[in-house]
Amino acid sequence: MSVRPDVDVLLRTGPFHEALRAAIDRSGLTLERLRERLARRGIHVSLATLSYWRLGRSRPERADSLRAVQAIEAILGLPRHSLESLLGPPRPRGRWAARRRATGRYGSMLQPAQSLAETVDELVGPSDGNLRLWCQDDAVTVGGEGAIRRIHTRQVLLAVDGHPDRHLAVYCADPGTDPDAIVPEAVENCRLGRVRRHPAAPVIAVELLFDHALPAGQTHLLEYAFTVEGGTEAVDYRRAFRYPVGNYVMSVRFTEPRLPVRCFALSQHDDGPVERGADLVLAPGRLVHLTAKDVPRGVLGIGWEWT
Template sequence: MAVPPDVGDEVDVLLRAGPFHAALRAAVERSGLTLERLRDRLDRRGIHVSLSTLSYWRLGRSRPERADSLRAVQAIETILGLPRHSLEALLGPPRPRGRWASKQQQTRDYGRMLEPAQSLAEIVQALVGPSDGDLRLWSQDDAATVDEHGVLRTIHTRQVLRAVAGHPDRYLAVYCADAGTPPDALGVEAVRDCRLGRVRRHPGAPVIAVELLFDQSLRAGQTHLLEYRFTIAENGARSHDYRRAFRYPVGTYVASVQFTEPRLPVRCYALAQPGVDATQVHGDELALTPGRVLHLTAKDVRPGVLGMGWDWS
């Protein structure tokens, strides 16, 4: 089959921007395979997908959602010579079903725990799917850095996640920067054992959300360790605290902030908001170590907010 000279460029563009069905159609056309031959190659890998299903995916009349369908998408990426997760990342979370109404309420509640609340809720709700509640945090470690201008520049997170139901294959990570930070100053990196899926930035607020895709779906009871990093450009606003909001319980939480001389805080303290409707309170004063590191530890954390604040003068 003759392939038009501009098809390759079209595939590259669609793999970055989507939608899924258009990217799949263009990639199949570029390969020169018919749907029948693509189905046969999947069969040889032990993955059975009907010809009508492949046609529906290509036309956008349906999309892969179940675990076996997602395995088929991963195999199609290999067969068509596409980058790993390039098609899968265009799918997003499964379509709403069943308990979705209660999950929407959880999303709105999450938006009330951090500012800017409405902007946060808008971005999170665009990415949260019905499988969101199938994961729980076993442990989490946040390591943040603050530069010599007082701007929080990086947050490196290491998490152990545990599947409690379903077959989760992604995690939603969110960061809200300090007020006054330009929305385009926020970035995100997948560091270890995850890949970036969809990334959403609010157009008018410093809020970013990202899907972190796993290499395979998790079984109930299975754990997964991953690392990712949020970054803030030099034009970010001066920071006065670092807070983490938890939608679900977490077994162990450790947070640290490393400051850069000559700008060091004169006073540091714990912050807590034990629940969606609770008031944020200042806790005990915290010591800054000789290495210019502030840290906080907590065990059996309930939904709410934990963090650390500091005064510059």
């Protein structure tokens, strides 16, 4: 006899329709009773629509449908956003379907490029093209053995079109790092959505979900981090920008006893070669940083040399 997965497990792993079906079954409510409960809250969803959602024949995508999902979570006694986070971005339609591949690619800016594309493309949705970076701060910590241990990112995002409700964060660790050793964290003003790890390469892509969709012209401040358990010796940290950013700050803090003998700036314009820039001063607090304004599409980074 087969055993159906537990509701709490399905709420973490999905898919949406199976988690919804299991939660409804556990509640003891019929679809008709659920529809009535929604109507009492001023949310009107047809019985056929609820049935299609439960069977996986369609899924909620419009704003009123997402409000219905949030109400269903409350009616069924589920954690807030537990069902909603399983939906992912809306399915591409019209012109978006044609331009999805272009907006989802990093080209050769980060390596391994093929593994990156295989990890990222599934998560790229309309929100990706509707957000721009207003400013960003990356704080990197390098452990005493020379491996990158943590990257803490603070961003201000600007909605330029549509109603974006999520942001895609990507990290490519140094070769030889176990993909499962990269741990994402939603630090402030966001929550984790879907997480995709490449099965063989140290690449991870994470959805950062907002509490509400952003109208055009509105900004959103968030913080997230990646922690690397283990890892291999690093000689640089690079940040790729698919879209221009107004102001950018990168800092790298080195942990004693091992310190680099030299630090320097790195840059790459679009898909061109990586270029070494000016030397950077390692401050007494074992901290080195760089700043940039009106950053175009490309890569900025800090490199270092060990003894």
